[in-house]
Amino acid sequence: DAGVTQSPTHLIKTRGQQVTLRCSPKSGHDTVSWYQQALGQGPQFIFQYYEEEERQRGNFPDRFSGHQFPNYSSELNVNALLLGDSALYLCASSLSLPLGYEQYFGPGTRLTVT
Amino acid sequence: QKEVEQNSGPLSVPEGAIASLNCTYSDRGSQSFFWYRQYSGKSPELIMSIYSNGDKEDGRFTAQLNKASQYVSLLIRDSQPSDSATYLCAVTSNAGKSTFGDGTTLTVKP
Numbered sequence: 001d002a003g004v005t006q007s008p009t010h011l012i013k014t015r016g017q018q019v020t021l022r023c024s025p026k027s028g029h030d031t032v033s034w035y036q037q038a039l040g041q042g043p044q045f046i047f048q049y050y051e052e053e054e055r056q057r058g059n060f061p062d063r064f065s066g067h068q069f070p071n072y073s074s075e076l077n078v079n080a081l082l083l084g085d086s087a088l089y090l091c092a093s094s095l096s097l098p099l100g101y102e103q104y105f106g107p108g109t110r111l112t113v114t
Numbered sequence: 115q116k117e118v119e120q121n122s123g124p125l126s127v128p129e130g131a132i133a134s135l136n137c138t139y140s141d142r143g144s145q146s147f148f149w150y151r152q153y154s155g156k157s158p159e160l161i162m163s164i165y166s167n168g169d170k171e172d173g174r175f176t177a178q179l180n181k182a183s184q185y186v187s188l189l190i191r192d193s194q195p196s197d198s199a200t201y202l203c204a205v206t207s208n209a210g211k212s213t214f215g216d217g218t219t220l221t222v223k224p
Contacts, residue, residue: 042214056211105157
């Protein structure tokens with residue numbers, strides 16, 4: 001049973017550039033959530049996708065956008081990168097129902113913005 | 115005030131002791147509560163979920179929930195050096211949004 005996978009593992013970008021991160025959910029899961037985790041802090045909720053639509057969004061600017069595909073995989077796009085966007089980006093998958101069910105995380109993508 | 119607060123660490127216990135981790139939350143509408151373990155440089159790993167008041171035991175781990183007090187705790191019995199990690203408390207609202215605390219770092223000394 002494949003768990004949550006993410007790509008790439010590491011990424012280095014320059015300020016102002018754009019980045020796309022990818023996530024494949026755990027087999028059987030249909031909901032994908034994205035989180036940003038800065039060093040020494042807990043994961044911060046960016047948004048959640050279900051049925052190819054953004055269902056919930058955290059306090060992140062519009063520079064952060066996403067997409068979910070028919071096979072439930074998802075992408076996170078960040079435009080106009082800032083130094084402060086450097087963090088571990090985590091994808092978590094879950095079942096859509098019941099709401100608030102268990103989430104399983106992928107290994108994360110470490111983004112460094114220089 | 116943060117939405118989810120965890121007791122500040124680091125927490126250090128000797129091998130074989132009980133480690134107690136605490137978490138409070140502000141949203142009374144929260145319905146699902148989770149504990150994750152995160153090793154340094156790794157992603158969070160789900161270790162316990164609890165949905166109703168009371169205790170839930172799984173091996174050496176016991177989660178306790180008191181919705182009236184807006185309090186969740188995790189007890190680790192017979193702590194092992196391999197339990198050394200950061201423990202994250204997560205609270206999910208009835209709309210499905212999850213909020214995490216900043217974690218408590220636990221060190222178990224042999």
